Amino acid sequence: MKILLLEDSPNDAELIEREIHRAGFIPRVLRVETKDGFASALQDFSPDLVLSDNTLNAVDAFAPPFDALAALSLTRQTSSDVGFIVVSGTVGEERAVELLRSGATDYVLKHRLDRLGPVIRRALAEAEQRRLSAQIEESARAANERFRSAFENAPSGMAVISLAGRFVQVNRTLRELLGRTQSSLLRSTVSAFTHPIDNVRTLDVFTRLLAGYPRVEPAETRFIRADGHTVWVYLGVSLLSDSARRPLYFIGQFVDITATKEAEAGRDLFLSHVSHELRAPLAVVHQFASLLLDETAGPLSTDQQEFLTVLMRNVGQLKAMIDDLLLAAQTERGVVAIDSLPIALRAVLVDTVADYRLLAEHRGVRLAADVGELPVVFADAERIREVLVNLLENGLRFTPEGGEIRIEAEAQGDVVRVSVRDTGSGICPEDAAHVFERFFQAGQGDHQARNGLGLGLYICRDLIERQGGSIWIESTLGVGTTVAFTVPILTSDALAQA
Numbered sequence: 062m063k064i065l066l067l068e069d070s071p072n073d074a075e076l077i078e079r080e081i082h083r084a085g086f087i088p089r090v091l092r093v094e095t096k097d098g099f100a101s102a103l104q105d106f107s108p109d110l111v112l113s114d115n116t117l118n119a120v121d122a123f124a125p126p127f128d129a130l131a132a133l134s135l136t137r138q139t140s141s142d143v144g145f146i147v148v149s150g151t152v153g154e155e156r157a158v159e160l161l162r163s164g165a166t167d168y169v170l171k172h173r174l175d176r177l178g179p180v181i182r183r184a185l186a187e188a189e190q191r192r193l194s195a196q197i198e199e200s201a202r203a204a205n206e207r208f209r210s211a212f213e214n215a216p217s218g219m220a221v222i223s224l225a226g227r228f229v230q231v232n233r234t235l236r237e238l239l240g241r242t243q244s245s246l247l248r249s250t251v252s253a254f255t256h257p258i259d260n261v262r263t264l265d266v267f268t269r270l271l272a273g274y275p276r277v278e279p280a281e282t283r284f285i286r287a288d289g290h291t292v293w294v295y296l297g298v299s300l301l302s303d304s305a306r307r308p309l310y311f312i313g314q315f316v317d318i319t320a321t322k323e324a325e326a327g328r329d330l331f332l333s334h335v336s337h338e339l340r341a342p343l344a345v346v347h348q349f350a351s352l353l354l355d356e357t358a359g360p361l362s363t364d365q366q367e368f369l370t371v372l373m374r375n376v377g378q379l380k381a382m383i384d385d386l387l388l389a390a391q392t393e394r395g396v397v398a399i400d401s402l403p404i405a406l407r408a409v410l411v412d413t414v415a416d417y418r419l420l421a422e423h424r425g426v427r428l429a430a431d432v433g434e435l436p437v438v439f440a441d442a443e444r445i446r447e448v449l450v451n452l453l454e455n456g457l458r459f460t461p462e463g464g465e466i467r468i469e470a471e472a473q474g475d476v477v478r479v480s481v482r483d484t485g486s487g488i489c490p491e492d493a494a495h496v497f498e499r500f501f502q503a504g505q506g507d508h509q510a511r512n513g514l515g516l517g518l519y520i521c522r523d524l525i526e527r528q529g530g531s532i533w534i535e536s537t538l539g540v541g542t543t544v545a546f547t548v549p550i551l552t553s554d555a556l557a558q559a
Contacts, residue, residue, distance in 0.1 A: 062088040062185070065108035067132050068148075069094040069117045073171060077112065077148060084178025096127040096135075103139045110184055111136050115149030115156070115168075129160060137164050142192050144184030148177065186227070193223050196309050218294070218315030224308055226250045226267060235315050238294070240287040251313070256283035256291060261526045263296065267311060270300040278494055281318065293322035347376050399527045403551045404442045406470065406477055407435045413449045414468055417457070425462030428453075431469045437551045438477055444524045445548065448532075451517040452481040452544050459485035459542070476530065476547040483543075488536040496534055497522045521546075 064081070068074040074092050081088065091106050093099050094117065102108070113129045129147045136145055147160055147168035157168055166184040169176050212219050218235030220228055228246045236243060239254060255263045259282040269277045279297035286292055295316040301309050352358060354369045361369070414430045421428035449468075456466040464484040470477055488496065495501045502515040518534075525532045525546045532546035 062086060062110070063106060063108045064088045064090045065099070065102050065106055065111045066090055066092040067094070067099055067111065067113040067117070067129075068092055069114065073114070076171070076174065077177070080174040080177050081181070084181065086178070086181065096131070099127075099132055100135055103135060108143060109188070110144045110146070110181065112146050112148050115147055115152050129165070130163060133160065133163055133165055142188050142195075144181075144188045146177075146180055146184055148174075186225070189223060189225060189227075190229075193229060193310060196303065197221070197229070200303065200309070218313075218317070220246075220251075220313045220315070222251060222267075222298075222311040222313050224271070224310060226252060226264075229310065238286075238292060238315060238317055239284060240290075245287075254284050256285060258527060259283050261529055261531060262522075265526075265531050266296065266298050270298060270311070271308060281322075284315075292317060293319045343376065343380055347373070347380070350376060399444060399524070400441050401439050401528055402441070403437050404440055404445075405435075406438045406440070406445070406479075406548060407432050409442050409445050410449065410468055410470055410479065413446055413453070417450075417453050421457060421466065424457060426457060426460050427465040429465065429467045431467060433471070435470055435477055436472055438548045439551045440528045440530075440548045441524075444528065448521045448524055448546065449479075449481070451521050455517065455544075456481060456483035456485065456542075459483065461485065464541075472550065473547075475550050475552070477550060478545055478547050480543050480545040482541065484541040487538040487540050487542055488534070489538050493534055493536050497532070518544075 066074060066077065068077065078090055081090070088109075091102055091108070093102050111132070113132045115129045117127055129149070133145050136143055141164075144166045145164065146166050147157075148171060149168065150171045152160075152168050152170065160168060166187065167180045169180055212230070213232045215232055215234060218238045219232040220235055221230035223229050227250050231243060231246045236246065239246070241254075251267075252260055252264060259280075262280050263282045266277050266280050277298065279295055282294055282296050283291050284294055295318045297314040297316075299312050301312060303309055350369055350372050353361070354366065354373060410432050411430060414428060418428050453466065453468075460466055460483045466481065466483045469480045469482065472478075492501075497518050499519045500515045501519075521544075522532050525548075529549045530547040532544065534542065534544050536542040
């Protein structure tokens with residue numbers, strides 16, 4: 062965002078810029094003091110927003126005065142979309158009315174700079190709305206009526222969504238699905254009605270499209286109706302661009318899958334009960350097999366020891382499957398506890414690698430960690446370890462003897478990115494698109510690949526997203542796989558909530 066600041070007082074300009082940053086904006090700010098500098102900046106700087114003092118000190122006593130009203134006139138000659146806010150020590154009532162009638166967005170008094178952030182947001186939203194509306198009108202005028210009819214009467218929910226995530230247009234099915242009026246939806250963003258647990262996952266769909274991903278898989282997400290009830294939606298989003306390939310807006314399709322998810326919830330509850338009931342007899346089998354293997358009941362022959370070792374290994378594998386079933390059922394019901402706290406992520410990474418180094422050496426795989434100093438993150442250390450354990454075990458399962466698994470971590474903006482790379486068999490693109498789905502296993506025909514239930518990455522995604530991060534996979538068949546996830550860096554806001 063670019064802000065043009067017309068202000069002849071350096072001290073006032075510093076206070077204004079400080080308030081802009083405090084409100085959460087990180088813009089490029091260009092300050093000018095004269096009419097010529099202002100006119101030149103309008104052309105060369107192309108601001109998104111203008112902040113102007115009401116009156117300026119005269120540079121030339123013989124030149125006509127240059128003030129906010131004159132600056133507003135020059136701005137409107139250049140663009141009708143740029144927001145214009147007057148920031149001044151004093152603005153009389155008549156002067157304020159004149160400025161607003163001439164097209165100013167609003168005015169803020171310098172002793173009330175705490176109002177500046179909300180006013181800037183409104184100015185940008187109004188400017189975006191004007192630009193977006195103009196673009197939609199230009200690109201869709203020829204087929205507007207036909208589009209309106211198809212859009213309004215579509216059997217699934219449909220919405221035009223701005224690049225900022227705000228509803229611009231919604232159809233009847235979506236209004237009925239969310240139980241809300243058109244006016245209430247058009248005043249809001251998609252995230253305003255998204256279930257808090259699913260907010261990161263939903264926003265990730267839009268973020269990936271803007272980042273240039275040619276296709277992003279739809280997301281199963283929950284929305285909150287006006288009556289407080291939750292509805293499950295299969296959300297598909299596409300990005301529409303103009304002829305110059307500049308993004309214009311999103312088209313969202315909202316398919317109601319509540320009935321399907323309720324049926325799945327019943328199944329998950331059943332699985333949860335079954336998993337619980339299986340744990341007790343399995344623990345007894347494990348206990349008595351351990352006693353026999355320890356020769357508590359008497360010495361064993363070589364064959365007996367071998368048979369009991371196979372039994373113990375399979376009991377352990379069955380226990381892991383039951384644990385995965387139970388955790389997946391809890392994940393689907395949203396009852397898995399996440400206790401995010403300020404943690405030293407580097408220690409979690411290093412300790413987890415150390416725990417698996419001997420197992421990796423036993424399998425002839427090199428396990429390495431490239432982890433330097435990292436900032437403190439806001440996350441659940443035990444849940445992060447669960448994710449790492451799952452990714453390392455996947456890597457060890459698919460990496461042949463002589464291969465390598467490497468964990469890397471680095472700070473990127475407001476998150477730390479952690480990557481687990483292996484030189485294993487890799488995954489074909491068709492499978493990679495589905496690896497985070499429940500019960501999906503890549504390489505279904507490979508017996509080795511079926512060592513599990515296909516729940517690990519599904520659980521990993523839920524654990525990471527519920528901590529405010531995201532997770533994705535990059536793989537090349539025959540070369541290897543990288544699974545990466547992000548964890549938010551500790552901020553003052555997160556610390557206040559901790």
